[in-house]
Amino acid sequence: METSRPVVVKRxxxxxxxxxxxxxxxxxxxxxxxDRPQLVFDLSQVKQLDAxxxxxxxxxxxxxMKRDGDLKLASL
Numbered sequence: 119m120e121t122s123r124p125v126v127v128k129r130x131x132x133x134x135x136x137x138x139x140x141x142x143x144x145x146x147x148x149x150x151x152x153d154r155p156q157l158v159f160d161l162s163q164v165k166q167l168d169a170x171x172x173x174x175x176x177x178x179x180x181x182x183m184k185r186d187g188d189l190k191l192a193s194l
Contacts, residue, residue, distance in 0.1 A: 127192075129160040134171030143174050150178060155187035162193035 126149045131138050149155055159175070161167075175191075182189040 123154060123156055125156045125158060127158045127160055129162070130164050132163050133166040134164060134174070135166070135168050136170035139170045139174035143177065146178065150181040150187075151185070152187070153185060155182050155185055155189075157182065157187070158190045158192050160192050 126146075128142075128146055128149075130142060134142070146157070149157055157178075159178075179189055
Protein backbone atom coordinates (compact mmCIF):
# COMPACT_ATOMS: atom_id res chain seq x y z
CA MET A 119 0.00 0.00 0.00
CA GLU A 120 1.34 3.41 -1.00
CA THR A 121 1.50 5.95 1.81
CA SER A 122 1.16 9.61 0.95
CA ARG A 123 4.30 11.69 1.25
CA PRO A 124 4.48 15.46 1.43
CA VAL A 125 5.28 17.40 -1.71
CA VAL A 126 7.62 20.33 -1.12
CA VAL A 127 7.24 23.32 -3.43
CA LYS A 128 10.19 25.73 -3.58
CA ARG A 129 10.12 29.00 -5.52
CA UNK A 130 13.39 29.74 -7.28
CA UNK A 131 14.84 33.27 -7.23
CA UNK A 132 14.61 35.70 -10.16
CA UNK A 133 18.30 35.34 -10.99
CA UNK A 134 19.98 31.97 -10.59
CA UNK A 135 23.68 32.69 -10.82
CA UNK A 136 26.49 30.91 -8.97
CA UNK A 137 25.84 32.65 -5.66
CA UNK A 138 22.06 32.22 -5.77
CA UNK A 139 22.37 28.61 -6.95
CA UNK A 140 24.63 27.78 -3.99
CA UNK A 141 22.20 29.40 -1.55
CA UNK A 142 19.18 27.67 -3.12
CA UNK A 143 20.91 24.28 -3.02
CA UNK A 144 21.78 24.74 0.67
CA UNK A 145 18.15 25.62 1.33
CA UNK A 146 16.72 22.52 -0.39
CA UNK A 147 19.45 20.05 0.59
CA UNK A 148 17.58 18.72 3.68
CA UNK A 149 14.58 17.95 1.45
CA UNK A 150 16.81 16.23 -1.12
CA UNK A 151 18.23 13.91 1.54
CA UNK A 152 14.82 12.62 2.64
CA ASP A 153 13.67 9.11 1.79
CA ARG A 154 11.88 9.24 -1.60
CA PRO A 155 11.68 13.05 -1.74
CA GLN A 156 8.93 14.73 -3.75
CA LEU A 157 9.85 18.23 -4.82
CA VAL A 158 8.49 20.87 -7.18
CA PHE A 159 10.68 23.81 -8.17
CA ASP A 160 8.58 26.81 -9.19
CA LEU A 161 10.47 28.72 -11.90
CA SER A 162 7.74 31.29 -12.56
CA GLN A 163 9.88 34.17 -11.21
CA VAL A 164 13.12 33.12 -12.95
CA LYS A 165 14.36 35.59 -15.54
CA GLN A 166 18.03 34.57 -15.67
CA LEU A 167 19.48 31.08 -15.30
CA ASP A 168 23.19 30.65 -15.97
CA ALA A 169 25.36 27.53 -16.23
CA UNK A 170 25.78 27.37 -12.43
CA UNK A 171 21.99 27.30 -12.08
CA UNK A 172 21.65 24.50 -14.61
CA UNK A 173 24.39 22.53 -12.84
CA UNK A 174 22.60 23.01 -9.50
CA UNK A 175 19.34 21.72 -11.02
CA UNK A 176 21.15 18.67 -12.39
CA UNK A 177 22.72 18.03 -8.96
CA UNK A 178 19.26 18.22 -7.39
CA UNK A 179 17.87 15.75 -9.93
CA UNK A 180 20.80 13.41 -9.27
CA UNK A 181 20.28 13.49 -5.50
CA UNK A 182 16.54 12.90 -5.83
CA MET A 183 17.05 9.97 -8.22
CA LYS A 184 19.52 8.33 -5.80
CA ARG A 185 16.72 8.26 -3.23
CA ASP A 186 14.00 7.05 -5.62
CA GLY A 187 12.21 10.39 -5.43
CA ASP A 188 10.60 12.78 -7.86
CA LEU A 189 11.51 16.34 -8.89
CA LYS A 190 9.30 18.44 -11.15
CA LEU A 191 9.96 21.85 -12.68
CA ALA A 192 6.88 24.09 -12.80
CA SER A 193 6.13 27.26 -14.75
CA LEU A 194 9.12 27.13 -17.05
